[in-house]
Amino acid sequence: MSLVLLDGALLPAADLALPLPNRGLQFNDGFFETLVLINGQLRYAADHAARMRWAATTLHLHLPAALSTPAGLEQALRHLAEASGLAAACRLRLQLWRGGGGLYTPGTAAAHWLAVAAPFEAGPATAARAAFAGSIRTHFSPVSFCKGPYALHYVLAAQERAARGFDELLLLDGQGHVAEAVAAAVFWLQDGALYTPALESGCVAGVRRAHLLRVAQQRSLPCHVGLFPAEAVLAAEAVFTANVAGIRPLASIGETPLAAAHPLLEALRRWEAA
16 A cells, blocks of 8 residues: 655555645645655755755745654654655655645745655666757756756656657756756766866756765865856766766767766765765
């Protein structure tokens, strides 16, 4: 039997009844997190909790107390994973939305939340064939760092990726700077340094992105975070994407071949695992 958590209450998915009116459905007034729990432990729990606090503050939402700390977040989601028989390897989707009704002006800062669980499958290990997206651009805004407000951008990008037959697409911002992949951060290696786009490109503030930057800095690997043209990625020694599901190197971008293996990429994998 499939189970869900609605505002902390465990119930069968078949019995789920969302409260109406629903500002999440009506106005996309909220955000979501995608999380991975392995052997009862939530990966990057502190980074998820920090991004949730940031999103709640930006959207003027009261973050539910059960989700407001890394320990509380892990405890709540472990409860769902264990009840679902998925504590060994679980992928979780946590959705938060503002309560109440009204039109654009909200009447409350209280939030509802829903968590669903599914078996976790690591991302593909094989190198990806990629291209630059042509149908959609990212846009920097006060809410572009969190998941949810611009989800339709990634739906359109994923449709383009499927239609063009690529494994991955890299999104550019309105000025032509590299931003991110469809559902992952993008990094590249050049001249002994790690590069990734700044949040001002409109990319999501990914939790794996934050973790990789911390690990690299702790190991004294030079890191450059900024606004970079597409040509910078095409000239890189190696390019890879990263999210909670894994790290995936790119074999090519369009007609430009890339190295699927690189000593610094292997070092980053080891450092993360240490």
